[in-house]
Amino acid sequence: MPKIKQHNLQITKNEKGTEIIRFKGKFTKQYKVERYLRAKLRNQLQKGKNVSTSNDKDIPVDGERVIDLKAMAKKMFCEKCEDKFSLCDIQGETVQGLGSIFDVKCSKCNHVTKVHSSEKYINPVTGKSSFAINIKVALGALNSGLGPTKTNKFLKTVGLPGVNEKTFKVHERLVGPIIEQIARDSCIEAVTVEKELTVQKVEKLKLCLVTSTI
Ligand SMILES: [Zn+2]
Structure with missing residues (x-):
């Protein structure tokens, strides 16, 4: 029984x-x-x-994402009643390259707040805001000699949203001149150091010649 x-x-x-x-x-x-x-x-x-418990809620967003933990944690609050959010409260997502704008619904007041996955900066090339992660991807790709096709192949393989070619080019135009400038500066610095060393060596050589003839 x-x-x-x-x-x-x-x-x-x-x-x-x-x-x-x-x-x-x-x-x-x-x-x-x-x-x-x-x-x-x-x-x-x-x-x-x-x-239904909070563990089996149907979350409409899945897959891998790159999250700036500190930046996103600061925004995981309802902008209306300041109640804390959980990832289970995510209702939708707008993907911008590797950055995401999540629509998070407050379980207390039902207000939907937009939460960014990482910091955004004003892109001086376009005048529009860009996710920091997209600028970093362009920098990393240029540094590794990867174009948009190979970069996307890599990102898709690890389950991350890809960066479309237009977004990639916009960020490449932003970081490209910076890399070139850094390369030029380091070349100039190397030439200057080389020149100074050569001058020092010539001066030493002259001194040796003078002392040997006395
Ligand atoms: Zn709320």
């Missing part, structure tokens, strides 16, 4: 040794008690299936 609360069930024996069952204050048969308890258990299990 399934486990039941002791106070609901009383089992005694009569003079002939037959069990007398009282359930919820009434005389009954064992099979009736068992049938009642099985039905109750079935109902409880069915109810449990219908109760």
